[in-house]
Amino acid sequence: MAPQYLSGDKAAIEEFIDRFDVFLFDCDGVLWSGDHLFPNVPETIKMLKARGKQLVFVTNNSTKSRADYKKKFDKLGIPAEVDEVFGSSYSAAVYIKRILQLPSPKNKVFVLGESGVEQELDAEGVPHIGGTDPAFRRDIEPEDFVKLGDGSALDPDVGVVLSGLDFHMNYLKMATALQYVQRGAIFLATNIDSTLPMAGSLFPGAGSSGAGLVKAVGREPLSLGKPSQAMMDAVEGKFKFDRSRTCMVGDRLNTDIQFGIDGKLGGTLAVLTGVNKKEEFLAEGAKTVPMAYVDALGDLLV
Amino acid sequence: MAPQYLSGDKAAIEEFIDRFDVFLFDCDGVLWSGDHLFPNVPETIKMLKARGKQLVFVTNNSTKSRADYKKKFDKLGIPAEVDEVFGSSYSAAVYIKRILQLPSPKNKVFVLGESGVEQELDAEGVPHIGGTDPAFRRDIEPEDFVKLGDGSALDPDVGVVLSGLDFHMNYLKMATALQYVQRGAIFLATNIDSTLPMAGSLFPGAGSSGAGLVKAVGREPLSLGKPSQAMMDAVEGKFKFDRSRTCMVGDRLNTDIQFGIDGKLGGTLAVLTGVNKKEEFLAEGAKTVPMAYVDALGDLLV
Numbered sequence: 347m348a349p350q351y352l353s354g355d356k357a358a359i360e361e362f363i364d365r366f367d368v369f370l371f372d373c374d375g376v377l378w379s380g381d382h383l384f385p386n387v388p389e390t391i392k393m394l395k396a397r398g399k400q401l402v403f404v405t406n407n408s409t410k411s412r413a414d415y416k417k418k419f420d421k422l423g424i425p426a427e428v429d430e431v432f433g434s435s436y437s438a439a440v441y442i443k444r445i446l447q448l449p450s451p452k453n454k455v456f457v458l459g460e461s462g463v464e465q466e467l468d469a470e471g472v473p474h475i476g477g478t479d480p481a482f483r484r485d486i487e488p489e490d491f492v493k494l495g496d497g498s499a500l501d502p503d504v505g506v507v508l509s510g511l512d513f514h515m516n517y518l519k520m521a522t523a524l525q526y527v528q529r530g531a532i533f534l535a536t537n538i539d540s541t542l543p544m545a546g547s548l549f550p551g552a553g554s555s556g557a558g559l560v561k562a563v564g565r566e567p568l569s570l571g572k573p574s575q576a577m578m579d580a581v582e583g584k585f586k587f588d589r590s591r592t593c594m595v596g597d598r599l600n601t602d603i604q605f606g607i608d609g610k611l612g613g614t615l616a617v618l619t620g621v622n623k624k625e626e627f628l629a630e631g632a633k634t635v636p637m638a639y640v641d642a643l644g645d646l647l648v
Numbered sequence: 649m650a651p652q653y654l655s656g657d658k659a660a661i662e663e664f665i666d667r668f669d670v671f672l673f674d675c676d677g678v679l680w681s682g683d684h685l686f687p688n689v690p691e692t693i694k695m696l697k698a699r700g701k702q703l704v705f706v707t708n709n710s711t712k713s714r715a716d717y718k719k720k721f722d723k724l725g726i727p728a729e730v731d732e733v734f735g736s737s738y739s740a741a742v743y744i745k746r747i748l749q750l751p752s753p754k755n756k757v758f759v760l761g762e763s764g765v766e767q768e769l770d771a772e773g774v775p776h777i778g779g780t781d782p783a784f785r786r787d788i789e790p791e792d793f794v795k796l797g798d799g800s801a802l803d804p805d806v807g808v809v810l811s812g813l814d815f816h817m818n819y820l821k822m823a824t825a826l827q828y829v830q831r832g833a834i835f836l837a838t839n840i841d842s843t844l845p846m847a848g849s850l851f852p853g854a855g856s857s858g859a860g861l862v863k864a865v866g867r868e869p870l871s872l873g874k875p876s877q878a879m880m881d882a883v884e885g886k887f888k889f890d891r892s893r894t895c896m897v898g899d900r901l902n903t904d905i906q907f908g909i910d911g912k913l914g915g916t917l918a919v920l921t922g923v924n925k926k927e928e929f930l931a932e933g934a935k936t937v938p939m940a941y942v943d944a945l946g947d948l949l950v
Contacts, residue, residue: 486815492847494851495849496847513787515822517815517852544793545793549793549823550826556860558856560859561852561856562853
């Protein structure tokens with residue numbers, strides 16, 4: 347069915363909002379782009395909360411913890427609580443702790459990523475190495491090849507490799523992670539977005555900073571970010587919502603909108619302030635089509 | 649047809665050698681593994697040369713220049729000349745210079761790789777940036793995102809991005825290369841091997857260190873290494889051999905042996921001292937099957 351265009355149509359917007367009790371929001375490309383807040387976003391969030399809607403901010407950005415996100419929401423004047431934020435790092439930490447349930451001490455995680463991943467693992471009490479440790483933020487040396495090859499540089503307690511967006515990616519970390527996966531570690535990713543919209547352009551995303559490991563390993567990791575339903579299950583486990591009365595709001599068709607469709611949510615709403623353009627879902631034979639769309643989130647404020 | 653097993657069969661070996669005037673040799677996994685020389689390799693090479701065979705060492709390792717390889721041959725006591733070495737960096741430099749023929753000054757190459765790539769570009773007189781330049785061997789900073797996004801950090805003369813094995817890979821170089829490709833630069837790779845056998849184990853190869861850029865760009869580069877026939881054409885352009893009287897010798901089915909088959913060479917010889925095992929080409933329905941195989945190259949010395 348063709349998606350409904352809501353911008354400027356007050357009656358249609360009212361009807362759309364009334365259909366849902368819960369709204370899952372993507373953040374980047376929907377609320378803001380980098381540090382640029384889109385018009386009327388705080389007011390729209392306030393309006394939805396005033397109407398009794400439950401809001402959950404579901405983001406694939408693994409570099410920030412929920413606490414980091416709370417700071418960003420505060421800075422931009424968007425009313426949100428830490429408990430309303432659900433990031434892919436948190437999703438991964440919850441999955442490792444509560445679903446994998448690896449027996450201690452063989453539950454250590456080798457992290458490719460930034461502090462957001464480490465903070466969420468800490469919050470769930472999951473031990474980890476790698477990540478932001480300066481010992482791994484250096485060039486590989488000839489003796490590293492020897493010690494990785496014979497295993498003497500490896501921690502025998504590592505049972506999981508978790509790959510997230512890593513602005514400090516390097517060959518040493520990739521080679522180390524490869525050794526762990528070759529020796530049987532479970533291979534997970536916070537998310538596999540290929541690009542990251544920033545500064546008016548596209549930069550490599552988590553799927554790209556981790557692509558070298560995927561290529562060397564020869565198979566894909568289990569992704570805990572959108573559109574993986576492992577993330578939907580984790581969100582539902584925490585918030586206990588009625589999927590038929592829930593709407594996913596996002597800018598990316600292949601992550602956000604697909605996430606809502608695969609999760610059999612009552613609705614999906616695309617906004618045009620991010621990665622995808624309306625031509626992509628209005629085209630004949632489009633793979634992923636939202637239920638409705640607006641030019642910008644602030645258009646809901648009528 | 650099932651491949652012929654030659655080890656220990658003096659008559660079969662003599663007959664096999666007599667069928668060819670030219671032998672193309674892969675190096676790593678055939679002559680040596682890292683710094684470990686396999687038994688009887690120098691003697692085998694000398695024997696073939698004494699019988700009047702032309703030898704060409706065709707390697708995908710882009711981190712070394714032909715001059716670097718000459719030093720390694722000398723150190724290990726293998727008789728070889730610089731002109732007998734044909735690496736993927738040289739192949740890429742020749743392709744850029746003689747095939748692409750981009751008009752100066754828009755012919756500058758942004759390099760992801762080590763000095764081997766730079767040396768071969770220098771030898772062909774192709775200007776380049778990136779590579780081993782310390783200015784790119786650092787963490788990305790917030791202002792880099794801005795300057796890459798608006799293009800002010802980019803060199804307008806870059807017309808090619810060339811990706812090779814980079815032990816100093818980082819996010820800044822990947823993001824910079826992505827900007828150039830997004831702005832229309834031709835996307836090339838020295839080779840796309842996923843792994844690099846070293847220290848008795850597997851490490852990320854050029855295909856892995858460059859995989860992040862491929863993922864972010866969303867398409868594969870043109871590879872100038874085996875099994876790409878662009879490399880065969882370049883080798884033939886230099887050595888003018890009769891393909892029907894030429895044999896490719898290598899350890900990797902999907903690069904070396906495929907390279908020889910796709911190039912319609914008279915023969916292919918697999919050695920079992922490297923990546924692939926004989927079970928992989930003896931299996932029913934094997935995709936890439938050599939004409940013959942030996943346990944080790946030194947077995948030809950009978």
